[in-house]
Amino acid sequence: MKSIQEDYLEQRPGTSVTVELDWNALEPSIEVMLEIGPETAGGDFEAWAEGAVYGVRFALESSNALPCAACIRQILGDFETTNATIVAAAAAHAIWEAIDFEPQPDVIARIEGAVQRSRQGPQDGAVVPFES
Secondary structure, eight states: OEEEEEEETTTEEEEEEEEEEETTOSSOEEEEOOOOOGGGTTSOHHHHHHHHHHHHHHHHHHHTOOOOEEEEEEEEOOTTTOOHHHHHHHHHHHHHHHTTOOOOHHHHHHHHHHHHHHTSSOOTTOOOOOOO
16 A cells, blocks of 8 residues: 655645555545544535545546555645645645656646636635546
């Protein structure tokens, strides 16, 4: 099992996702097993978890990685500046780092565009899709 933590690029230090990958799993899966402490109270942590799952799935599909089991163990961020889309971006980067994959510039641009759109107004906690 490989564990990786990734801070979301230079623009959002402090938002990070820790994901464990297991290529020996019987079936591919994405699981969320978080310990939620008092520092997360009052925020939309459920949306962050959904963002992490979206980011893991996006990264695995866009990299054509071998099937694996992914377990999201930790999400850190600031409830005033972090949203589900930023968490999704951090999760995608964590996966790519773990599998030593360099996404194409247009994929990075799509993610950056989604992050920018997520900052422009309320998204009801939903992830802004990484599609063009």
